[in-house]
């Protein structure tokens with residue numbers, strides 16, 4: 001990526017490191033290879049005054065700015081090196097909302113001068129509300145998509161506000177934009193801007209996101225199946241009503257087992273002491289750690305781990321290194337998930353994993369530590385009316401339109417050879433990896449063999465929500481889906497690293513897991529994917 005020294009002289013701008021060699025797949029001459037990037041630099045500011053006439057029924061687009069951003073070296077704090085690119089900012093359908101506030105879908109499109117011919121839409125997070133830098137860094141390994149040569153778009157999904165500010169729901173169009181409409185709008189505008197800038201349409205289009213971004217990527221697959229060729233879906237916020245019900249239920253179970261204060265109220269921070277958490281982790285590891293061939297504190301054999309809290313209950317006369325009956329009951333119920341009065345599951349079970357006892361992340365593991373966090377003060381409820389809560393969720397049509405857990409007919413997406421990779425941290429304290437797996441399995445039942453030829457699911461042991469935790473949480477699924485789409489290379493093991501670098505291990509497509517074969521445990525080659533698909537592979541049960 002260092003062939004562009006002449007560009008610096010040609011433009012007078014500081015663009016060391018611009019790659020020219022791969023920029024012009026549509027040009028047939030060496031001459032064009034040398035002059036066209038300069039014209040891209042000149043073309044960039046012209047986009048600011050370009051008109052993107054909406055198609056019939058489409059919403060108007062206003063370009064706010066278009067400017068060349070010089071290449072930047074890798075920075076402190078893990079910021080990746082970025083290539084010179086044209087950065088376009090704009091807004092789709094700017095308007096005043098019913099509440100008097102300005103609305104519209106604000107977006108950013110970064111167009112590298114050395115383009116690889118691909119377009120990527122970056123998913124958002126939380127309730128969105130801001131335009132995050134369009135880098136394409138979700139599941140893209142050590143180099144964000146922009147650094148790999150993708151044109152990348154991001155957006156605020158139609159409103160401005162803090163990440164969990166839901167006040168935009170007072171505005172109908174903003175609510176529709178968050179629920180679904182922003183995704184196709186930004187995808188189409190982003191592709192059009194790329195086509196205008198480069199002089200040809202993207203050869204392939206991708207989308208990748210985690211959490212709310214994972215949900216947005218799911219809805220692209222389900223509702224706009226022609227928009228993208230390849231998708232990467234991480235820990236999707238695919239039914240937040242019921243996942244929030246699941247976490248609320250778990251907190252009530254833990255509160256029931258917690259000591260009470262002088263007023264009879266539960267003390268959530270004392271439900272499980274540090275010693276209790278160690279007992280749970282040690283017990284889990286005793287039962288499941290070595291199933292993958294290596295007792296290293298990582299449970300890779302997720303499907304084979306059938307941890308039962310009851311095995312940790314104190315025997316008569318035992319007072320340490322064990323749990324009391326109320327704690328065991330709370331764990332068993334909480335991890336099995338809530339059920340309605342008729343016995344139907346309202347949310348998936350939650351897998352036991354090393355991170356469920358974590359207290360060092362931005363939010364605690366699934367076994368809450370009772371502190372206030374981004375979701376608010378600790379829950380002190382001792383009861384929960386599951387049937388009433390479930391009925392309220394089902395009656396919320398805004399929620400229904402936003403949710404992506406239901407639709408499984410993917411015939412059009414699969415029919416144009418679309419490919420999709422899922423991943424989910426096994427220690428995710430917000431959304432159960434088993435709930436996402438359940439969708440993936442239902443989609444398999446609905447779509448038959450085409451699903452197996454077009455999708456993979458990767459469990460990430462130890463990983464919290466989207467990243468973090470004691471985990472190999474750095475991996476490049478974007479590269480894997482590109483190889484599948486463009487070279488028909490089906491993904492298998494994906495080498496993952498720890499955030500600190502160095503140590504590596506494969507992630508294996510479900511239901512396979514990384515089994516240790518011998519040799520240096522820090523090297524991915526010491527493992528192979530075992531437990532390949534067979535009729536006996538089932539989702540792991542949680543609790544007793």
Ligand SMILES: [Ca+2]
Pocket residue numbers: 288289290291292293294295296297298299300
């Ligand atoms: Ca292990």
